[in-house]
Amino acid sequence: MVRSVLRSALIIGFALGVNYATAAHAQNNNCHLQGGSLVCEAKPSSGTPAVTGAAGTPLRTAQTAPKGTLKNPYAAQEASHDQKLAEEGQKIFAGYGCPGCHGGGGGGGMCPPITNGIWIYGDSDDTLFRLVALGSQDLQAQGFTRQAIENIVAPMPSFGSIIKSDDDLWKIITWVKIQAYENTHK
C-alpha cells in the first residue's frame, strides 16, 4: 500500500519534471482514485511536524506563529494593485519551480489552478502562507480543513525550507491574489 502510493507519487513527480524530494511526504498520505482524479488525504497525524524549520525560514515562521497571526506586509489592494510588485512576485514564483505544477500564470496544469478564485483552504493570507510553507498535510495537522474541491486533489509539498525568506513568500502570495482578482473581475 505504502509502496504503491509512493510509486504513484513518483510517477506524478516524474511526469511533472519535478524533483520529487517530497516522496517521503506522500508516504504519509492515503491516496485513491475518485471520479478520475487522484485524491490524497493526510492520515490523521500526531500533529507534530517531522522537520523543524531552520531559523528565519518560512517553515519556521509557519510552525511557530499562532494561527491567524501571519500578516502580509504587501496586503494586496487587489483592485488597485502595484504592477511592479505583481511582476516581481511572479518572477519569484517561477524561480522556485511552482509553474511545474501550477503553470506559469498559475492557471493550473497537472495540479489545481491557484488563480481562479476558488481557494481550497480559504483565501486568508495567513492560510496561504502556511499552505505553501508547510505543505497541505502539515497544514491540515495544524487544524486547517478543506473548504473547496478543485479538479485535481493531491498533496501540495512543503516549500518552507526552499523559499529563502518570508518576504519572498509574501511577494508570491501577493502576486497570486492579484492574478486571481484579475481573473475573476474581467
Ligand code: HEC
Ligand atoms: C508537486 C506539485 C506542486 C508544486 C511544485 C507546487 N504546488 Fe502548490 N499545490 C499543489 C497541489 C496538489 C495543491 C492542492 C492541495 C490540496 O488540494 O490540498 C496545491 C495548492 C496550492 C495553493 C492553494 C490554491 C487554492 O486554490 O487554494 C497555492 C496558493 C499553491 N499551491 C502555491 C504554490 C506555490 C507558491 C508553489 C511554489 C513555491 C507551489 N504551489 C508548488 C501542488 C504543487
